[in-house]
Amino acid sequence: xxxxxxxxxxxxxxxxxxxxxxxxxxxxxxxxxxxxxxxxxxxxxxxxxxxxxxxxxxxxxxxxxxxxxxxxxxxxxxxxxxxxxxxxxxxxxxxxxxxxxxxxxxxxxxxxxxxxxxxxxxxxxxxxxxxxxxxxxxxxxxxxxxxxxxxxxxxxxxxxxxxxxxxxxxxxxxxxxxxxxxxxxxxxxxxxxxxxxxxxxxxxxxxxxxxxxxxxxxxxxxxxxxxxxx
Amino acid sequence: xxxxxxxxxxxxxxxxxxxxxxxxxxxxxxxxxxxxxxxxxxxxxxxxxxxxxxxxxxxxxxxxxxxxxxxxxxxxxxxxxxxxxxxxxxxxxxxxxxxxxxxxxxxxxxxxxxxxxxxxxxxxxxxxxxxxxxxxxxxxxxxxxxxxxxxxxxxxxxxxxxxxxxxxxxxxxxxxxxxxxxxxxxxxxxxxxxxxxxxxxxxxxxxxxxxxxxxxxxxxxxxxxxxxxx
Numbered sequence: 001x002x003x004x005x006x007x008x009x010x011x012x013x014x015x016x017x018x019x020x021x022x023x024x025x026x027x028x029x030x031x032x033x034x035x036x037x038x039x040x041x042x043x044x045x046x047x048x049x050x051x052x053x054x055x056x057x058x059x060x061x062x063x064x065x066x067x068x069x070x071x072x073x074x075x076x077x078x079x080x081x082x083x084x085x086x087x088x089x090x091x092x093x094x095x096x097x098x099x100x101x102x103x104x105x106x107x108x109x110x111x112x113x114x115x116x117x118x119x120x121x122x123x124x125x126x127x128x129x130x131x132x133x134x135x136x137x138x139x140x141x142x143x144x145x146x147x148x149x150x151x152x153x154x155x156x157x158x159x160x161x162x163x164x165x166x167x168x169x170x171x172x173x174x175x176x177x178x179x180x181x182x183x184x185x186x187x188x189x190x191x192x193x194x195x196x197x198x199x200x201x202x203x204x205x206x207x208x209x210x211x212x213x214x215x216x217x218x219x220x221x222x223x224x225x226x227x228x229x230x
Numbered sequence: 231x232x233x234x235x236x237x238x239x240x241x242x243x244x245x246x247x248x249x250x251x252x253x254x255x256x257x258x259x260x261x262x263x264x265x266x267x268x269x270x271x272x273x274x275x276x277x278x279x280x281x282x283x284x285x286x287x288x289x290x291x292x293x294x295x296x297x298x299x300x301x302x303x304x305x306x307x308x309x310x311x312x313x314x315x316x317x318x319x320x321x322x323x324x325x326x327x328x329x330x331x332x333x334x335x336x337x338x339x340x341x342x343x344x345x346x347x348x349x350x351x352x353x354x355x356x357x358x359x360x361x362x363x364x365x366x367x368x369x370x371x372x373x374x375x376x377x378x379x380x381x382x383x384x385x386x387x388x389x390x391x392x393x394x395x396x397x398x399x400x401x402x403x404x405x406x407x408x409x410x411x412x413x414x415x416x417x418x419x420x421x422x423x424x425x426x427x428x429x430x431x432x433x434x435x436x437x438x439x440x441x442x443x444x445x446x447x448x449x450x451x452x453x454x455x456x457x458x459x460x
Contacts, residue, residue, distance in 0.1 A: 031277075034284055038268035047261075047309040047316075054264055055295070058288040065285070079277040086277075 009127045010074070018193035019130050020074055023067050024081030025183065025190070026119055026137055030064035031082070032089045033057070033112060040104035049101075052146050056108060063137040070133055084187065088179040095175050102154055102161065103168050106226065109147040110169055113222050114176050116140075117215045125193070151226050166228040173219055173230075239357045240304070248423035249360050250304055253297050254311030255413065255420075256349055256367055260294035261312070262319045263287070263342060270334035279331075282376050286338060293367040300363055314417065318409040325405050332384055332391065333398050336456065339377040340399055343452050344406050346370075347445045355423070381456050396458040403449055403460075 010016045037057035044050035071078040096111070098104035116138035123134040155162045184191060223230035240246045267287035274280035301308040326341070328334035346368035353364040385392045414421060453460035 031281065031284070034268070035272065038264070038287070042265065047312055051261065051294070051298070051309075054261070054291055057268065058291045061284055061288045064281070068281070079281075082277055 014189070014192050016074060018189040019126065020071055020076045020081050021084075021187055021189040022119070022122060022126075022134075022193070023071050023074075023130075024076075024078070024083075025085045025187075026115075026134060027064050027067035027071065027078065028082040028085040028089055029115055030060045030067065030137065032093055033060040033108075034064065036093055036104075037108060040098060040101075040108070043098070043101045043104055045101060049150070053104075053108070056143055056146075063139075066133065067137055085183060088183045092175055092179045096172055102151060102165060105147045105150055106165055106168055106228075107172060109143045109151075109226070110172050110219065110222055111176065112138075112143060114173065114215065114219060117218050118180065121211045121215065122193070148225055151228075155227050162228060165226070166223070166230070169219075169223050169226075169228055169230060173216075244419065244422050246304060248419040249356065250301055250306045250311050251314075251417055251419040252349070252352065252356075252364075252423070253301050253304075253360075254306075254308070254313075255315045255417075256345075256364060257294050257297035257301065257308065258312040258315040258319055259345055260290045260297065260367065262323055263290040263338075264294065266323055266334075267338060270328060270331075270338070273328070273331045273334055275331060279380070283334075283338070286373055286376075296363065297367055300360075315413060318413045322405055322409045326402055332381060332395060335377045335380055336395055336398055336458075337402060339373045339381075339456070340402050340449065340452055341406065342373060344403065344445065344449060347448050348410065351441045351445065352423070378455055381458075385457050392458060395456070396453070396460070399449075399453050399456075399458055399460060403446075 010019075034057045037053055037060065041050045041053040041057065044053055068078040071081045096107060098107050119134055119138055123131045126134070151165070155165070220230040240249075264287045267283055267290065271280045271283040271287065274283055298308040301311050326337060328337050349364055349368055353361045356364070381395070385395070450460040
């Protein structure tokens with residue numbers, strides 16, 4: 001969609017509402033990630049690790065503030081826009097509370113990677129400005145290099161850890177799919193977005209199937225980079 | 231101390247070491263504040279309050295990163311520089327874990343205010359660059375207006391809360407003094423700084439007495455702004 005179509009798109013109230021919904025979902029996701037990362041920082045074995053995780057938490061938080069301000073610009077209450085996603089995201093985190101430092105690291109890397117892939121896929125169907133904001137919000141908060149380094153060295157020292165963490169990665173993927181389906185089923189505005197509208201192509205079932213295949217493939221790539229089976 | 235004396239000051243190894251010590255103490259304090267504020271964000275009654283507290287936590291974290299980088303510039307390992315202050319600051323937070331949202335708010339406001347007053351007093355004896363860095367690190371992370379507003383409205387609704395929170399403020403002050411004395415007694419470099427050196431005036435006992443009188447007075451002013459007796 002070109003820049004000139006942005007205002008036309010937002011004149012469509014269904015579109016505006018769907019974008020607010022999507023930004024609300026991502027914003028609450030960033031807040032939940034901040035919450036989780038700042039709690040995981042307490043599991044860090046060293047001050048340096050603690051500060052590395054804290055820095056990731058604050059990067060997520062800065063993204064949240066940008067999304068919040070954009071929702072307000074679009075004429076909605078950002079806190080009301082985030083609220084509908086609270087339960088699904090809180091349940092995701094409740095069901096996947098890391099039991100140690102390494103589970104926390106994997107969750108930061110794999111969980112945020114999954115969310116980023118999913119939202120980026122949807123963002124491709126949106127106006128330029130919204131797409132750019134979403135892509136910037138999902139930029140790697142410095143997770144990758146740090147997590148890959150820490151996890152690979154730990155597995156090299158204790159190979160049994162690899163088996164446990166591979167299972168953990170599968171559990172994260174399963175729980176993420178469960179909660180994503182739940183949100184999709186409950187939020188009409190988001191579903192309508194996927195169904196297309198003024199100036200926007202629809203996502204048909206085959207396209208959705210391909211999208212999930214791509215997301216699953218990228219998940220497997222991330223696990224491989226960590227040295228884990230997916 | 232004027233800018234031209236900065237390098238002379240750092241040629242004095244005792245001075246350099248004392249500054250690294252002081253920056254390490256403030257840096258660990260900011261990390262502990264980040265930890266505490268991000269945990270307190272979970273007690274927030276609304277999403278808006280939660281995000282307001284999260285923003286404060288991340289402001290403290292940004293200050294920590296600046297202090298960490300400056301310690302590295304001065305030729306020391308920042309993590310080693312922070313480590314000696316870990317026990318006193320962790321104990322302070324352990325002994326003053328807020329039991330509800332309002333105790334957390336008061337602690338953010340009064341505790342950080344106390345720390346800021348104390349470090350600003352010491353910063354007055356340092357070279358310009360160090361002083362500016364410390365003063366910037368201690369800038370109000372947006373606590374004041376938000377906390378004052380929330381606490382005053384809560385007391386207006388439930389006047390008994392005022393009595394409990396006034397006691398809480400006194401406990402915070404007592405615990406802060408206990409841990410500050412502990413640090414001063416243990417850290418020779420910081421004590422040497424207070425005793426003066428090349429190009430630096432000493433803090434005599436009368437000056438230290440006046441310093442504590444000023445800090446106590448500012449604490450009372452903050453409590454009064456909250457509508458609390460000190």
